[in-house]
Amino acid sequence: MHLADVPDPVAGPGEVLVRARATAVNRADTLQRRGFYPPPPGVSEIIGMEVAGEVVGVGEGVEGWSAGDRVMALLAGGGYAELVAVPAGQLIRVPPGMSWTDAAAIPEVFLTAHDNLFTRGRLAAGETVLIHGGGGGVGTAAIQLAHRAGARVLVTAGSAEKLERCRELGADAGINHREEDFVVRVRELSGGQGADVILDVMGASYLTRNLDALAVEGRLVIIGLQGGTISDIDLNAMMRRRLSLISTTLRGRPLEQKAEIVRRFAADALPGFADGSLRTVVDRVLPLAEAPAAHRAMEAGENVGKLVLAVD
Ligand SMILES: NC(=O)c1ccc[n+]([C@@H]2O[C@H](COP(=O)([O-])OP(=O)(O)OC[C@H]3O[C@@H](n4cnc5c(N)ncnc54)[C@H](OP(=O)(O)O)[C@@H]3O)[C@@H](O)[C@H]2O)c1
Numbered sequence: 482m483h484l485a486d487v488p489d490p491v492a493g494p495g496e497v498l499v500r501a502r503a504t505a506v507n508r509a510d511t512l513q514r515r516g517f518y519p520p521p522p523g524v525s526e527i528i529g530m531e532v533a534g535e536v537v538g539v540g541e542g543v544e545g546w547s548a549g550d551r552v553m554a555l556l557a558g559g560g561y562a563e564l565v566a567v568p569a570g571q572l573i574r575v576p577p578g579m580s581w582t583d584a585a586a587i588p589e590v591f592l593t594a595h596d597n598l599f600t601r602g603r604l605a606a607g608e609t610v611l612i613h614g615g616g617g618g619v620g621t622a623a624i625q626l627a628h629r630a631g632a633r634v635l636v637t638a639g640s641a642e643k644l645e646r647c648r649e650l651g652a653d654a655g656i657n658h659r660e661e662d663f664v665v666r667v668r669e670l671s672g673g674q675g676a677d678v679i680l681d682v683m684g685a686s687y688l689t690r691n692l693d694a695l696a697v698e699g700r701l702v703i704i705g706l707q708g709g710t711i712s713d714i715d716l717n718a719m720m721r722r723r724l725s726l727i728s729t730t731l732r733g734r735p736l737e738q739k740a741e742i743v744r745r746f747a748a749d750a751l752p753g754f755a756d757g758s759l760r761t762v763v764d765r766v767l768p769l770a771e772a773p774a775a776h777r778a779m780e781a782g783e784n785v786g787k788l789v790l791a792v793d
Pocket of ligand 1 (some may be wrong): 506507508509589590593613614615616617618620630637638639640641658682683703704705706707729730731732779781784786
């Protein structure tokens with residue numbers, strides 16, 4: 482991974498050109514760097530799935546955005562750059578007073594958490610949710626969104642320090658996945674019922690245990706495969722307890738679906754950054770040229786929340 486001069490992107494029909502001030506690191510970036518997660522067809526080969534900056538150009542057919550607007554955006558790629566062309570439906574207005582580095586910490590993890598907890602997982606007030614990897618970028622966003630929506634929030638993390646940070650963000654109870662059996666602990670913490678929703682970032686290695694930890698009618702939402710892709714399932718156990726298995730990626734979704742995810746988030750959650758019920762969790766800010774160090778920090782599991790890259 483290195484910096485290089487490349488031709489400037491242009492805003493095509495329906496797109497907006499953004500002068501980047503900050504971007505941020507996601508697990509998928511580290512996979513793409515290693516050749517495992519190529520961008521969808523037609524998308525920039527440059528790594529980077531989110532950006533915050535100013536609108537400097539507007540393509541044909543775009544309404545509601547103009548030069549100088551402060552925006553943050555979800556991207557399918559191209560974020561580690563000075564200029565980025567963004568489909569207009571993926572732009573979010575930066576709340577007044579928010580810094581570029583805070584804004585860049587929002588799109589990918591908050592949109593992922595919001596869509597998967599509420600739209601796909603149908604998490605409701607009063608229900609219990611288990612969030613795996615509570616200290617990560619997605620995890621820290623998911624804890625706050627679920628807590629704010631009135632759910633009871635259980636998390637897993639790999640250290641006492643990370644669990645403490647999760648509690649500060651609104652988690653009701655934490656489970657150290659290196660020391661405790663999360664299935665046993667979830668049952669204990671939910672009066673024997675299990676979790677109504679599990680937001681999972683492990684995949685195969687947790688599949689059987691996740692199904693065991695669900696309540697009747699529970700929904701397992703798989704968004705990460707850090708524990709592998711292939712596993713057997715006891716379908717009989719799923720049927721008897723009426724469990725649902727849901728999985729998705731954000732990056733490959735059609736533009737209209739992404740625009741709908743952005744609309745729902747902006748209407749429901751964006752005001753939370755102004756009223757104090759939501760906050761960005763920035764582990765550290767590094768210059769864009771130090772993206773390799775930021776990737777190493779994420780791969781070593783050092784971060785709580787987001788690793789942000791400042792663009793000069
Ligand atoms: N499907 C989608 O649309 C989508 C979108 C965004 C992200 N994702 C996925 O979501 C996951 C999180 O992404 P991120 O950017 O938030 O990365 P991140 O900040 O690196 O978070 C990953 C977390 O996984 C946790 N983890 C590792 N092993 C674990 C285990 N055995 N049990 C429980 N947790 C464990 C780590 O926590 P500890 O160090 O505490 O163990 C770490 O906090 C990644 O797998 C990513 O690919 C999916």
